[in-house]
Amino acid sequence: MxxxxxxxxxxxxxxxxxxTPMPVREGAKAALDAGKTGYIASDGLPALKEAIAKDYARRGREVSVSNVIVSTGGKQALFNAVFALFEPGDKVIIPAPYWVSYPAQVLLAGADPITPLAGIETDFKLTAAQLRDELKDPAIRGLILCSPSNPTGSVYSAAELKALGDVLKDFPDVTIFFDAIYDRLVFDEEISADFVQVNPELEDRTVTFNGFSKAYAMTGWRLGYSIAPAAVTKAMSKLQSQSTSNATTFAQFGALDALKLPxxxxxxxxxxxxxxxxxxxxxxxxxxxxxxxxxxxxxxxxxxxxxxxxxxxxxxxxxxxxxxxxxxxxxxxxxxxxxxxxxxxxxxxxxxxxxxxxxxxxxxxxxx
Missing domain, CATH: 3.90.1150.10 (Aspartate Aminotransferase, domain 1)
Structure with missing residues (x-):
């Protein structure tokens, strides 16, 4: 129209x-001028992976650089993890309302999305009681959470994430996907609560997703990343190396400057x-x-x-x-x-x- x-x-x-903030654009331009246009490691620029780990350390969570993969947007990071971890016969809990790509990617992997409604009465957030009820199905192998949420803007508090984590402790075969792409865009705190920081005992079966698109106004740069346990990271890295290889090299140099922004x-x-x-x-x-x-x-x-x-x-x-x-x-x-x-x-x-x-x-x- x-x-x-x-x-x-x-x-x-x-x-x-x-x-996109000017220092980020200038960083990418400088990388272009310096000839940073060739292939790099498929899992990301080492300096950027180190900067991501340091950024999480500043937040209070220790992250190993070897567990970070830089991908062509957060969507690719999610895709890699879905295909590395789920297969036909698996079921994955995706609370509704959900971002449209979550169930679509799960279906592409041959698994089944289970979409319990988290309604307006709970501020569109899954409750611990709902989660425990859904986990009665022994075929459940995953849970996908997004905070802050697309499409609702709802934010899980640390206490709410802890309550969900307490339930998940009883179900060791379930992997948690925590999408934190909007975590800097919150209005009552500097940054939203991180699932692993609240539930450190679940770190070995949690994959965290983040990126540069939303907080740094870099949607077209197509840069996201994952933080995952070593075995999962290895599987995701193999998948990425045989599909897209590295995310755009000079864009990753720009992302270094994004993480330096005041x-x-x-x-x-x-x-x-x-x-x-x-x-x-x-x-x-x-x-x-x-x-x-x-x-x-x-x-x-x-x-x-x-x-x-x-x-x-x-x-x-x-x-x-x-x-x-x-x-x-x-x-x-x-x-x-x-x-x-x-x-x-x-x-x-x-x-x-x-x-x-x-x-x-x-x-x-x-x-x-």
Whole structure:
């Protein structure tokens, strides 16, 4: 529609609307000028792996450099781990709402995603009781957690992660995937709680995923990384070496400068996101029939529109509602069904205050 000149407001973006910080761009440019354009070790630039380990040490978690793999985005790191660890007959718990690639990758590996709903009443977070109930199935081999969450922005506290860890201690055959790609984009603390730091006794069966896309506004650079036990790292490294080899060399030199950025750079982004969060939550909650929880991190809201959609209601489902808002209000957003949570819509507030105000106003008028 935009290509046709139609004025569409999009809340569907999954990336920051800030430019990559200048020191990062300059670092990559300097690497290009220095001829850093050849192959390097397929598991990543040694200096970058060391910098990642030091960054985690600064947070309070000791990480071995040999357990770090730099990949072509966090998505590849997840893909490597899924294919290294799961096979047909395995089942993997993926709490809904979930990022769309989690169940898709599990299915590609021939395993079965199990998607219990963590609803609005628990701030979209899996409870220890839910987890224990799901783990009654002996075929469960994995659990995928994301904090802060895409699509909800919900953040697991250290106490909540500890409660889940206490359950998992009783199930030694289950590997935990902890996706922390948004961990620096939180509003009530400097960084969100880390699963392994809270549950060190589970480190030998936890794979942590992180990267540069979100916190450093580097989505197009395609740089992510994993931290995993030695045997898992070895298997993932073999898979990566025979698929893509190393992530782009000069981009990894830029990432070195990302990890050197002063904390106030990311804090400044968080301040802007926090202001926008308040703006969009207040505007959505002012619409009669809409309930929008206030997220603790990332840059998404996941409001409940179920009063408008479902059997006997104005719209058959959230897909029909999203289509109506695009056609009638010229507002693009993502139906909750895509994330395993019908009745919701995901809106990204990685956009300007003016667009947020205008977009939500259009939604309100279209639903009046």
């Amino acid at each position: 935009k290509a046709e000149g139609i004025d569409v407001i999009s809340f569907s973006a999954g990336e920051p609307d800030f430019p 904390d106030h750079v990311i804090a400044g982004m968080c301040d802007i996101f926090k202001r926008r969060r308040t703006l969009i939550c207040d505007a959505l909650n002012a619409i009669e029939g809409v309930s929008c929880p206030v997220p603790g991190g990332a840059f998404y809201v996941f409001p409940d529109f179920s009063s408008f959609c479902g059997e006997g209601k104005r719209f058959a489902d959230d897909l029909a509602l999203a289509a109506y808002l695009l056609d009638e209000a010229k507002v693009a957003l993502v139906p909750g069904s895509a994330f395993g949570a019908p009745g919701h819509l995901r809106l990204s507030y990685a956009t300007s205050d003016e667009i947020i105000k205008e977009g939500v106003d259009r939604i309100a008028k279209a639903l009046a």
